[in-house]
Amino acid sequence: MSGARTPGTRPADREVSRVRILRAAAEIAAESGYEGTTISKVTKRSGLPASSVYWFFRDKDHLIAEVIRHGFEQWISSQPRWERDPRDERPLAEGLRAILSRSVRSLPQTPDFLRIGQMLLLEAREVEPEARQYFLATRDEVASSIAAWFTSYFDAGLRARRPELARDLAHIVLAATDGLLFAHQIDDALDPDEFVEVVVAIVEQAVTSD
Incomplete structure (x- = not known):
């Protein structure tokens, strides 16, 4: 995102930061719901600045959508397959x-x-x-x-x-x-x-x- 500081130069570092943000947002949203989740709360819990959040996610809605996508992919991989x-x-x-x-x-x-x-x-x-x-x-x-x-x-x-x-x-x-x-x-x-x-x-x- 233009104007936002990248949270690391190596792809591995960026992925670690991204997952930290997703986990923080997931915890907050599970506790406080969609309306109670804010970027400021996510930055505080993840320990990363708002610029890092906006590097990966355009807004809160995009962040919560990615929380669901990330969580679903992890969960479905551990479930028995309907095949x-x-x-x-x-x-x-x-x-x-x-x-x-x-x-x-x-x-x-x-x-x-x-x-x-x-x-x-x-x-x-x-x-x-x-x-x-x-x-x-x-x-x-x-x-x-x-x-x-x-x-x-x-x-x-x-x-x-x-x-x-x-x-x-x-x-x-x-x-x-x-x-x-x-x-x-x-x-x-x-x-x-x-x-x-x-x-x-x-x-x-x-x-x-x-």
Whole structure:
């Protein structure tokens, strides 16, 4: 950005500074929400000057959007993939149970980007922040992956009769995990295995009812 001082000459140094800013902004936004996040708070917590922040990010909205992007990329790399090996002959229920059993156990350690994204979804503004748009796009990306995974289990007849089913099931999975995410903020005694069995039962019922 013109007029801003570069936070280092080597690419490695610049990346270290960028990540420090992203982590500081993520912590503040998770604590104080979008409105409560300011560049001055980010500079104080990161220990870097405002010129460094503006070197990487054009404004607060761009910064929060990048917080979500950075957090999502880190989080998704640690999650089980919604990709079915063609050689996998497990029934749908067993495959779904295996994926959810791994993924729901990461929710108690909720990544900051998920908290921030959920807050943005619940806040209405005349001008939709770039960060909110990006979070919605990441959710749509995940929903598409889950829907494709469900579709891989459907025969041609089911796909033709109920073309919307896979997408509907993907939304059910996302809605259920959203609920579990909120529930963990209230009661950390929830049994993840029971949650998984409920979701699997709902999916099985939806697929077999015609």
